[in-house]
Amino acid sequence: MEMSLKTNERVQEELEALEAILMDDISISYNERGCPELIKTTIFPSTANEVDKQYVCVTLEVKLPEEYPDCEPLVQLRNPRGLDDSTINHLYKSIKDKCAENVGQPVIFELIDLIRENLTESNLPTCQCAVCLYGFSEGDSFTKTQCFHYFHSYCLANHLSITKRHFQEEQDKLPAWQKSTKGFQATCPVCREMIECDIDELKTAHPPKELESAQKFEVTNDLRLLQERMRQLFSYQKSKGGIIDIEAEENKLLLITQSSEETASSESTEVGSIYK
Structure with missing residues (x-):
């Protein structure tokens, strides 16, 4: 130009x-x-x-x-x-x-x-793994996707394995004509872009160091009390119609009725035909 x-x-x-x-x-x-x-x-x-x-x-x-x-x-x-x-x-x-x-x-x-x-x-990712939320330590095995997002190889393998299992379970519920012909496709956990990776190879990676040294999760009394309060709140909201019941929604029937104008038009047509 x-x-x-x-x-x-x-x-x-x-x-x-x-x-x-x-x-x-x-x-x-x-x-x-x-x-x-x-x-x-x-x-x-x-x-x-x-x-x-x-x-x-x-x-x-x-x-x-x-x-x-x-x-x-x-x-x-x-x-x-x-x-x-x-x-x-x-x-x-x-x-x-x-x-x-x-x-x-x-x-x-x-x-x-x-x-x-x-x-x-600083040609090493300084962000966190979006799966485990821990950072990358020296010696950790990590994977860079084509969309430039980073995960511990161990974490990405677990995520994709679970995602693949859920995909297969959902496919098994479908009739043959509705099943996907493409099969399972791995996607980035962050942006959902298609990614190419070998899950079996990722599974050979060791867990990240911070994850191994992290304190094991335990359900405390405070957490149990919080769970009970949340259960009560859920039940209360459901009783007031504030929670969508998936099973009930699936069983609903759609009834189509004529509007008052359509009904009046239909009646006038019938009356007109009688007097002809």
């Missing part, structure tokens, strides 16, 4: 360089006047050509004010994967410092390089 004559030559040169380096990995949006407005690119850690070793990523969005580069751009980090809040906050602080240091000159490539360096240094 031809850029507006008002666009600073420094910005034009910077964008051309970014497109030459990042090629299809960068997206640049322009306004009606042909001036660049928004730059987007997803950044991964440096792992040479070993894509499977990229455990974290984040999408950088940079909005360019008309005064850029003589003022700081507006930066947002979107869709972080494998990064906790403290890591994101640290990135934002580093980005702000970098922008302040480079007022008056193009800074986008500097930001991309800065973020990539940080991701490379």
Whole structure:
């Protein structure tokens, strides 16, 4: 796209360089006047050509004010994967410092390089396993899904095994013509995207260290009292019609009756036919 004559030559040169380096990995949006407005690119850690070793990523969005580069751009980090809040906050602080240091000159490539360096240094998931809610310790076996969500391999194996068993149980209840022809398909426990993994291989993983050392769950007297109060509350709400009874709903019949207008119309037609 031809850029507006008002666009600073420094910005034009910077964008051309970014497109030459990042090629299809960068997206640049322009306004009606042909001036660049928004730059987007997803950044991964440096792992040479070993894509499977990229455990974290984040999408950088940079909005360019008309005064850029003589003022700081507006930066947002979107869709972080494998990064906790403290890591994101640290990135934002580093980005702000970098922008302040480079007022008056193009800074986008500097930001991309800065973020990539940080991701490379912390190229291990700092989030929690969404199944057991424990973090990842050194020596834990974990799995990165295609949608960049992270789980202990042991936890993911248990989750998928239970999900597969429930799927089979539901399929067994259905008549042959209603059964799925595709069979069980593993999905991500977080975003429900289809994932590819070998459940049998995942089962060979050891439990995460924090899970092994965690205190065993016990039903205390306080918990039993709470369960009893919740049971009473449930019964009370059900008696007042506040709980949907699934079995009762399934057994309901739908009765279709004529409206008063349809009934009157039908009666007038019959009367008219009598007097003909």
